[in-house]
Amino acid sequence: MSGDLINALFLQILTGLQLGMIYAMIALGLTLIFGTLGVVNFAHGALYLIGAYCAVIIAGKLGFLYAVILVPLILFVIGIILERGLIQYFYDRPHTDQILVTFGLAIVAEEALKWIFGANNIPYPVPSWGQGIVMLHEYVPFLSGFVVFPKWRLILILVSLVVIGALFFLLQFTRFGLVIRSGMRDAEMVRFLGINITRRFAAVFGLGALIAGIAGVFGGPITQVSPAVGMKMLVPSFLVVVIGGMGSVAGALIAAVVLGMALSFTAEYSSIQQIIIYLVAVVVLLTRPRGLMGKKGVFE
Amino acid sequence: MTDRKDDSNRGWSRRNVLKAGAASAVIAGTGPMIFTRNSWAQDAIGNFPVKGDTVMFGFNVPQTGAYADEGADELRAYKLAVKHLNNGGGMLETLKPSSLTGQGVLGKKVGYVSGDTQTSPDAARTSARRMIERDKVIMYGGGSSSSVAIAQQYLAQEMGVIFMCGLTHSNDTTGKDKRRYGFRHFFNAYMSGKALGPVLADAYGTDRRAFHLTADYTWGHTQYQSIKEFTEKEGWTTVNNIMTPLGTSDYSQFLTAVLNSDADVLVLNHYGKDMVNSLTQAVQFGMKDMQKNGKDFQIVVPLYSRLMAQGAGASNIDGVFGSTNWNWTLEDAGSQAFVKSFEDEYGFPPSQAAQTCYVQTLLYANACERAGTFYPPEVIKALEDFRFTGAGPGEAYYRGADHQCFKDILVVQGKGPDQKQGEYDLLNIVQHVKRDDVIYPVDTFSGELGPYKPA
Numbered sequence: 001m002s003g004d005l006i007n008a009l010f011l012q013i014l015t016g017l018q019l020g021m022i023y024a025m026i027a028l029g030l031t032l033i034f035g036t037l038g039v040v041n042f043a044h045g046a047l048y049l050i051g052a053y054c055a056v057i058i059a060g061k062l063g064f065l066y067a068v069i070l071v072p073l074i075l076f077v078i079g080i081i082l083e084r085g086l087i088q089y090f091y092d093r094p095h096t097d098q099i100l101v102t103f104g105l106a107i108v109a110e111e112a113l114k115w116i117f118g119a120n121n122i123p124y125p126v127p128s129w130g131q132g133i134v135m136l137h138e139y140v141p142f143l144s145g146f147v148v149f150p151k152w153r154l155i156l157i158l159v160s161l162v163v164i165g166a167l168f169f170l171l172q173f174t175r176f177g178l179v180i181r182s183g184m185r186d187a188e189m190v191r192f193l194g195i196n197i198t199r200r201f202a203a204v205f206g207l208g209a210l211i212a213g214i215a216g217v218f219g220g221p222i223t224q225v226s227p228a229v230g231m232k233m234l235v236p237s238f239l240v241v242v243i244g245g246m247g248s249v250a251g252a253l254i255a256a257v258v259l260g261m262a263l264s265f266t267a268e269y270s271s272i273q274q275i276i277i278y279l280v281a282v283v284v285l286l287t288r289p290r291g292l293m294g295k296k297g298v299f300e
Numbered sequence: 301m302t303d304r305k306d307d308s309n310r311g312w313s314r315r316n317v318l319k320a321g322a323a324s325a326v327i328a329g330t331g332p333m334i335f336t337r338n339s340w341a342q343d344a345i346g347n348f349p350v351k352g353d354t355v356m357f358g359f360n361v362p363q364t365g366a367y368a369d370e371g372a373d374e375l376r377a378y379k380l381a382v383k384h385l386n387n388g389g390g391m392l393e394t395l396k397p398s399s400l401t402g403q404g405v406l407g408k409k410v411g412y413v414s415g416d417t418q419t420s421p422d423a424a425r426t427s428a429r430r431m432i433e434r435d436k437v438i439m440y441g442g443g444s445s446s447s448v449a450i451a452q453q454y455l456a457q458e459m460g461v462i463f464m465c466g467l468t469h470s471n472d473t474t475g476k477d478k479r480r481y482g483f484r485h486f487f488n489a490y491m492s493g494k495a496l497g498p499v500l501a502d503a504y505g506t507d508r509r510a511f512h513l514t515a516d517y518t519w520g521h522t523q524y525q526s527i528k529e530f531t532e533k534e535g536w537t538t539v540n541n542i543m544t545p546l547g548t549s550d551y552s553q554f555l556t557a558v559l560n561s562d563a564d565v566l567v568l569n570h571y572g573k574d575m576v577n578s579l580t581q582a583v584q585f586g587m588k589d590m591q592k593n594g595k596d597f598q599i600v601v602p603l604y605s606r607l608m609a610q611g612a613g614a615s616n617i618d619g620v621f622g623s624t625n626w627n628w629t630l631e632d633a634g635s636q637a638f639v640k641s642f643e644d645e646y647g648f649p650p651s652q653a654a655q656t657c658y659v660q661t662l663l664y665a666n667a668c669e670r671a672g673t674f675y676p677p678e679v680i681k682a683l684e685d686f687r688f689t690g691a692g693p694g695e696a697y698y699r700g701a702d703h704q705c706f707k708d709i710l711v712v713q714g715k716g717p718d719q720k721q722g723e724y725d726l727l728n729i730v731q732h733v734k735r736d737d738v739i740y741p742v743d744t745f746s747g748e749l750g751p752y753k754p755a
Contacts, residue, residue, distance in 0.1 A: 004560075007560070008560035011556045011559060011560060012553075012556055012560070014556075015552050015553050015556040016553075018552060019550070019552065019553060114364070119363060119364040119365075119368050120368050120369055120573075121573060123611075133584070133585065133586040133589075146590070146591075147559075148559075148585065148586045148590075149585075150581075150584040150585055150586075152584070153552065153584075222549075222550055222552075223549050223550060224549040224573075224577065226549075228364075228365075228547075229549065232549070263553055264553045264556065267542060267553040267554050267556065267557045268540065268542055268557050270516060270542055270543035270544065270545075271543075273553075274516075274545055
């Protein structure tokens with residue numbers, strides 16, 4: 001393979017990874033909430049949006065590091081309030097009711113932000129240590145010539161991987177994770193065993209919101225901070241959940257990367273690029289109706 | 301007999317009532333016109349005749365979406381134009397020939413309604429229809445997206461209400477989609493290409509390889525065609541073009557394709573927030589500090605505006621070439637009169653979008669005064685082939701054959717942080733291109749204007 005081709009492939013894979021990672025962070029929350037609570041949360045894009053707006057304000061007033069710490073916490077609290085104040089009343093209602101109420105919530109959040117901050121996007125400057133480009137050819141041995149990538153986007157990929165890793169650890173190796181995983185399989189049985197699953201499920205909603213908050217802090221400078229962004233992120237993220245298999249964390253991660261790569265590798269063919277994520281969804285669902293890693297009995 | 305009588309009574313109860321109702325509606329609708337046609341030369345068209353002592357204008361601008369910044373500035377200009385039409389001031393002092401009095405139009409006070417096009421043709425049409433049907437506007441204007449402007453032009457022709465385009469730069473607006481009821485003061489992509497081609501070749505040489513990223517709708521498509529045509533005339537090669545959806549926020553996948561090509565120039569056929577995003581991200585990808593084919597990599601933004609330059613920031617636009625319809629630093633009397641009154645009103649200088657909307661409103665009002673009526677076909681005739689000065693540099697000419705206004709335009713270059721003097725001083729005028737250098741034969745583009753009276 002010629003050097004140019006290797007460079008091109010490498011850059012495209014990196015771009016695909018970066019595109020996929022934001023979707024992954026939003027989709028993880030979505031799939032987690034769906035898997036545990038059985039709620040299709042269409043307000044999840046709005047949580048990302050709120051995260052991004054909080055990040056702009058806090059980063060502007062106090063500094064970026066404060067945003068990194070405070071925004072996920074704020075979103076966690078918002079998530080808990082949302083679950084206790086509204087969502088819990090919809091657990092036993094049909095999915096259509098849940099979709100309507102969360103979709104309504106998303107519209108309220110979007111319009112409220114538009115009302116407070118205006119319809120235009122708010123500049124979200126990248127902190128000085130994240131600015132500039134990284135000369136990848138100096139670090140990666142098989143690259144030749146001049147291959148660069150914006151530093152912030154590399155940071156975004158890194159942060160996403162850490163968040164996803166941490167979530168896996170939480171679910172696989174902690175008691176909390178064990179309860180959550182068993183609750184996802186059979187909530188009734190877990191309850192019979194004397195475990196207060198409701199409280200833990202509320203925490204899961206908060207956790208999903210927290211991840212959306214982290215995505216908002218690090219993704220905001222890339223996706224822009226404007227009221228329309230929430231909805232724009234929701235549709236691909238929802239597709240990621242469906243393609244990955246409803247309720248499957250690993251599936252969401254794989255699907256996010258697949259969609260990111262699909263977008264990156266079709267960039268030059270705009271007529272295909274604009275429909276590629278839907279095309280992937282159609283192909284996957286035709287061959288695997290439950291999604292890549294969907295389990296039997298979930299959302300059926 | 302009795303049966304038949306009963307039948308006819310029953311039949312009358314519904315179908316016949318409807319039929320009779322429809323027939324009387326037709327008679328009621330057309331009757332007065334049948335009697336007045338011979339006695340009045342000017343029959344009712346659109347919202348003519350204007351009733352009451354206020355004449356309403358409609359301003360339909362993008363208040364949300366990718367072009368919201370431009371829309372906000374357009375609305376400021378429209379409000380100022382109404383103020384000047386009612387009370388005098390601004391370009392009323394400089395526009396020649398002018399019949400404007402500063403006391404309304406044809407003895408009526410000017411009122412206005414505004415709407416949000418949401419940068420979407422469907423939303424724009426709905427909003428415009430509301431203005432025409434509910435608010436009875438005699439003229440409406442607005443812009444910042446050519447697909448939106450074209451949709452409204454078609455509606456204008458259909459409804460018999462004149463549409464004075466705001467910012468729209470697609471060749472189609474006064475080309476294949478030109479309409480008798482639509483007028484454009486703003487320049488177009490063809491003129492941008494014609495003005496920019498030679499300047500680019502001078503600055504960057506004739507052996508250049510260009511990669512285009514283009515907004516995927518009528519404006520982007522025609523601008524890509526025009527810039528391609530005029531740069532290739534100078535010897536440039538067009539390597540590739542990617543159509544990007546309007547309102548894209550992350551351009552990384554497209555910029556990666558540019559990096560992977562052998563292009564040494566990136567042409568961004570984007571406007572508004574799209575341009576702010578794509579340019580900022582291109583700079584983040586290191587494209588301003590890069591070398592390709594042994595030359596410095598260059599970025600070109602064919603349609604520039606001060607608002608976009610501000611959004612992208614001085615360090616990103618530093619040295620980037622483009623073209624613009626107008627800039628607030630122009631020193632002719634008309635521009636200065638407008639800039640001064642705009643600054644007095646809002647505290648900062650107007651954008652090119654504001655200038656074109658302001659001028660369009662005045663030109664429409666002036667045409668009504670000169671025609672002595674709001675009757676649309678007469679106002680259209682007064683605007684067609686109208687030559688005027690005092691609304692910007694040089695003499696402007698509204699060509700009757702395609703409703704395109706021709707005037708001087710500017711080739712500009714972004715000023716870096718160390719060059720700019722003040723927050724709004726962002727564009728350096730590289731070349732003042734004369735009207736006669738950008739004018740083109742009317743048959744360059746196809747299309748028909750349509751009739752003076754809507755069918």
